[in-house]
Amino acid sequence: AAAAAAAAAERELDPVTCFLLSTYDDVRVSDDELREKDAIMNLLKHVVHSVRPEADIVAFGSIQSGLALKNSDIDACILLPDIGEEMEEFASECFERFTALGFEGKYLRKARIPIIKLLSDTKNRYYYGFQCDIGFNNQLAIYNTSLLHQYSLIDPRCKQLAILVKYWAKQKRINSPYYGTLSSYGYVLMVLFYLIHVVRPAVLPNLQDSPHKQDLYVEGFNVGFVRGTTVARRNTESLPQLLAGFYGFFAHEFNYRESVISIRQPGGLLKKVDKDWTLAKEHTGSADQVIKDRYVLAIEDPFEITHNVGRTVSKAGLFEIRGEFMQATRLLNAATLHSTSAIRKLRA
Ligand code: CTP
Ligand code: MG
Numbered sequence: 001a002a003a004a005a006a007a008a009a010e011r012e013l014d015p016v017t018c019f020l021l022s023t024y025d026d027v028r029v030s031d032d033e034l035r036e037k038d039a040i041m042n043l044l045k046h047v048v049h050s051v052r053p054e055a056d057i058v059a060f061g062s063i064q065s066g067l068a069l070k071n072s073d074i075d076a077c078i079l080l081p082d083i084g085e086e087m088e089e090f091a092s093e094c095f096e097r098f099t100a101l102g103f104e105g106k107y108l109r110k111a112r113i114p115i116i117k118l119l120s121d122t123k124n125r126y127y128y129g130f131q132c133d134i135g136f137n138n139q140l141a142i143y144n145t146s147l148l149h150q151y152s153l154i155d156p157r158c159k160q161l162a163i164l165v166k167y168w169a170k171q172k173r174i175n176s177p178y179y180g181t182l183s184s185y186g187y188v189l190m191v192l193f194y195l196i197h198v199v200r201p202a203v204l205p206n207l208q209d210s211p212h213k214q215d216l217y218v219e220g221f222n223v224g225f226v227r228g229t230t231v232a233r234r235n236t237e238s239l240p241q242l243l244a245g246f247y248g249f250f251a252h253e254f255n256y257r258e259s260v261i262s263i264r265q266p267g268g269l270l271k272k273v274d275k276d277w278t279l280a281k282e283h284t285g286s287a288d289q290v291i292k293d294r295y296v297l298a299i300e301d302p303f304e305i306t307h308n309v310g311r312t313v314s315k316a317g318l319f320e321i322r323g324e325f326m327q328a329t330r331l332l333n334a335a336t337l338h339s340t341s342a343i344r345k346l347r348a
Pocket of ligand 1: 060061062065067068069072075142144183184185186308309
């Protein structure tokens with residue numbers, strides 16, 4: 001971090017940018033930790049192959065999108081198409097072999113689709129925190145992870161903002177989907193929405209709205225997006241300007257009552273009424289639990305467009321989240337003002 005701060009100072013960056021970049025460097029996952037996670041995935045792959053040669057296990061989520069913080073969990077998914085009835089047997093066999101290797105965890109068999117949670121490594125082989133959630137055949141999550149990854153490659157400020165906002169949400173305790181606030185994935189979609197559809201000139205193009213996109217249908221949803229192009233960026237705002245703009249927009253401008261945050265929609269404009277996302281609905285989840293779909297904060301998944309990523313957010317949760325957006329706006333604006341006047345004084 002000290003090196004990054006020094007490098008930034010050399011490039012004559014303003015103090016707020018230096019502060020944000022050094023925080024970014026402190027909180028994001030290191031290459032060393034990513035290598036360790038990679039080795040863990042290879043070990044798990046080995047186990048899964050040994051149960052069924054045609055099965056595979058892949059990582060998704062932040063480890064894969066490049067938007068991970070330090071000591072991040074591994075989100076993984078076992079792929080074994082057309083398994084049907086034998087799923088239960090296959091999953092419990094995998095779990096037994098993971099346990100035999102020295103991992104401790106839980107196998108949640110109540111769910112219609114099993115989930116394996118590996119919570120610790122009894123052999124203490126790993127330097128960084130170890131936790132791994134393993135699901136089955138969750139193809140859409142793999143595609144949405146690669147969309148996030150593609151966006152993060154277009155402009156370095158995208159990755160910096162997403163990681164800073166995720167870290168901030170965890171610090172402020174407004175990143176608890178089980179307790180009425182929003183998942184990390186939800187915050188990242190809000191950042192992308194700001195960079196694609198709000199700030200002008202835009203920082204990011206809409207990768208799902210382009211003649212160069214190839215349509216591809218997975219589980220009934222179009223997961224096509226433009227891959228592998230870097231687009232010239234006209235926006236030259238600094239990191240603090242973008243961050244302040246993001247917080248300011250979601251603190252004071254976004255119409256939470258009527259609008260839906262949608263990154264794929266051309267123009268980004270979507271209304272709750274148009275999607276029939278107005279009254280909370282209940283449905284049965286894969287573990288036969290009752291899930292309440294709320295629409296207090298409406299964030300459309302980029303591919304699974306019937307899914308509200310913000311469905312976990314309660315009225316009280318949104319109140320808290322907006323309060324933090326307002327507080328962050330005030331702090332950032334004050335810091336920017338303060339530092340420019342400090343620099344002016346220094347130069348005078
Ligand atoms: N995901 C999803 N739909 C949701 C929540 C999550 O499809 N409503 C998938 C996405 O592929 C996402 C992944 O699950 O990338 C992990 O979600 P989450 O843990 O919220 O994001 P991470 O970036 O992994 O955050 P953290 O570093 O906090 O684990
Ligand atoms: Mg994760």
